Amino acid sequence: MNNTETNARFYPIVFALMATDFVGSLEASMIYGALPAVTRLYGDPAMVGWLIAGFVLIQAVTAAIGGRLGDMFGRRRVLEIVLLASVLGSLLSAFSSSLIWIIVGRCLQGASGAILPLSFAIIRANASQSRAAFGTGLVVGAYSVSGGFGFIIGGYFADIGHWNWIFYVSSILPAMTVIGNRFILPKDGDIRRAGTQIDCIGAIGLVLAVGGLLVGVTLSRYSGWRSALTMAFICGGLAMMAFWIWYELRHTDPLINLRRFRDRRFMFTVLSFFLLGCGGLQMAFITLALMQQPVWTGIGLGLSGAFAGIAKLPGNVAGVIAAPVGGKIAELRSGRWSGICGALLLTISWTTLYFCHDSLAFVIGCVIGSSAGATIMFVATPAVIMETTPAAETGQATGCAYLMRALGLAIGAQLVSLLLASSLVIAPAGKPTYPSPAAFELVIGFVAALSFLALLFAIAVPKTRSKVDDDELVTTIAGNSTEKPTAS
Incomplete structure (x- = not known):
C-alpha cells in the first residue's frame, strides 16, 4: 500500500x-x-x-x-x-x-x-x-x-x-x-504463524489459580473458612499458582516473564500497579453503590442510578486532565516521582472519604482526587518501564504490568464484594438488604490502606541507574550471559 x-x-x-x-x-x-x-x-x-x-x-x-x-x-x-x-x-x-x-x-x-x-x-x-x-x-x-x-x-x-x-x-x-x-x-495481509507462540498453559493456569482462590474466598461467606469445600478451592488455587510460577519460569516465551521481577524498579512499580487495581480502581464499584444507598440505612446519599453516574463525570474529566500532568512530572523528574504523586493523591482521597462520606460535595471531591491519582499512576507505570527496559522489550514488559493490574482489579472486586457483604441491614419490609455503615467504612478503609501500601512501593522504587547498570540488568534478566558488558 x-x-x-x-x-x-x-x-x-x-x-x-x-x-x-x-x-x-x-x-x-x-x-x-x-x-x-x-x-x-x-x-x-x-x-x-x-x-x-x-x-x-x-x-x-x-x-x-x-x-x-x-x-x-x-x-x-x-x-x-x-x-x-x-x-x-x-x-x-x-x-x-x-x-x-x-x-x-x-x-x-x-x-x-x-x-x-x-x-x-x-x-x-x-x-x-x-x-x-x-x-x-x-x-x-x-x-x-x-x-x-x-x-x-x-x-x-x-x-x-x-x-x-x-x-x-x-x-x-x-x-x-x-x-x-x-x-x-483492511483485510488481513500475509499471516506469519512461524515463530509465534501462545502460552496456552500459562493463560489457563493463571485463570484456574486466581479463579480457584476467588471461589474459595466467596464460599467462605456461606460455609466458613474451615469447610472442606472452601479449603479445597483455596488449596487448589495455591497449588495451581505454584505450578504456574514453576512453569512460567521455565517457558521460553511465557505469558508473564517473571524473571523481570529480579529488577527492584520493575518489581516495586508493578506491585504498586497491582495494588492500584485491587484498591483505587474499585472507585466506581464503591462510590456508585455509596451514592445510591438509601439514606435510612445510616450511610449513603440516596441518589438515583442515572444521577449517580452524572455525579461521577467530574472524575472522568479529572482523569483526562491528570494524564498530561502525570506525563509532565515524569518528563521533568522521573516516572518514579509521577508514581509517588499519583499514589499520594489516591491515599489522601480515600482517607478523606473514610471520614467525609455523608456529603455529596465531599464524595465528588474524593472521586475527582481518586480518578486523578489513578490516572497519574497509569502514566507513571509505563514511564518507569521505559526508563528501565530495553526498547525491544518495552511492549512485553508493559503488557506484563497491565496484566498484573487487571488481575488486581479482579481480585479487588471480589474482596470489596465480600467486605460489603460482611454486614447487612434489612429494609423495614424485609427486603431488600443493603451493606451496613460498618461494611462501607471497612471497604473504604481497606482501599485507603492499599493506596498507602501502593505509595510505599512507589517510594521504594530505586532511582534510575546508569546505562552500565541497565546493561547489567538486561544480562541478568535474559539469563544468557554472566559477562559484564562494556559501557558504550
Whole structure:
C-alpha cells in the first residue's frame, strides 16, 4: 500500500476502531451503574461481585494474548471473533434469570479485553510511527470517554427497573461494529504463524489459580473458612499458582516473564500497579453503590442510578486532565516521582472519604482526587518501564504490568464484594438488604490502606541507574550471559 493510499484510509480505520473501543468500554462500565439494583434483587453482594471479577479475570488473559492471536490468525479476523464472543455473552446474560448464568455470560464478554491491543496493532500496521501514535491517542480517548457514558446508561436502566437492558445494548452494538469493520478495516495481509507462540498453559493456569482462590474466598461467606469445600478451592488455587510460577519460569516465551521481577524498579512499580487495581480502581464499584444507598440505612446519599453516574463525570474529566500532568512530572523528574504523586493523591482521597462520606460535595471531591491519582499512576507505570527496559522489550514488559493490574482489579472486586457483604441491614419490609455503615467504612478503609501500601512501593522504587547498570540488568534478566558488558 503506497503512502497516498495509506493516508486516505488512515482516518476511516481510526474512526472505525474508535467506535469499536467505545463499544468495548461501554459494556465494561454499564454494569457498575446497575450493581446496586442487581444486589437488591439477588441479595448477595459477594456473588454479584463476580459480575466484575469474572469479567476482568477473562479480560486480563485475553488482553495478554490478543495481540499474538492477531499476529497468528489475522487481526481483523480475531477482532471479529472477539466481538462475536462478546455478543454471545451479552445474549446469554440478557436471557438468563439465574445469577450464575448471568456471570457466565459476563465472563464471555471478557473476551473484549483483546480489543485494545488488536486496535493498536491494526493502526500500527496501516500508518507511520508518528501517525500511529496520534491514532492510538484517539482510540484511547474514545475508550476513556465511553466509560463515563456507561455509568449513566447503566444507572438509568436500573432506575426504570430494566437493568438487564444493558446486555441488549452490549449485544446489538458489537454486532453493528462487526458489520461496519467488514467494510472499513483492511483485510488481513500475509499471516506469519512461524515463530509465534501462545502460552496456552500459562493463560489457563493463571485463570484456574486466581479463579480457584476467588471461589474459595466467596464460599467462605456461606460455609466458613474451615469447610472442606472452601479449603479445597483455596488449596487448589495455591497449588495451581505454584505450578504456574514453576512453569512460567521455565517457558521460553511465557505469558508473564517473571524473571523481570529480579529488577527492584520493575518489581516495586508493578506491585504498586497491582495494588492500584485491587484498591483505587474499585472507585466506581464503591462510590456508585455509596451514592445510591438509601439514606435510612445510616450511610449513603440516596441518589438515583442515572444521577449517580452524572455525579461521577467530574472524575472522568479529572482523569483526562491528570494524564498530561502525570506525563509532565515524569518528563521533568522521573516516572518514579509521577508514581509517588499519583499514589499520594489516591491515599489522601480515600482517607478523606473514610471520614467525609455523608456529603455529596465531599464524595465528588474524593472521586475527582481518586480518578486523578489513578490516572497519574497509569502514566507513571509505563514511564518507569521505559526508563528501565530495553526498547525491544518495552511492549512485553508493559503488557506484563497491565496484566498484573487487571488481575488486581479482579481480585479487588471480589474482596470489596465480600467486605460489603460482611454486614447487612434489612429494609423495614424485609427486603431488600443493603451493606451496613460498618461494611462501607471497612471497604473504604481497606482501599485507603492499599493506596498507602501502593505509595510505599512507589517510594521504594530505586532511582534510575546508569546505562552500565541497565546493561547489567538486561544480562541478568535474559539469563544468557554472566559477562559484564562494556559501557558504550
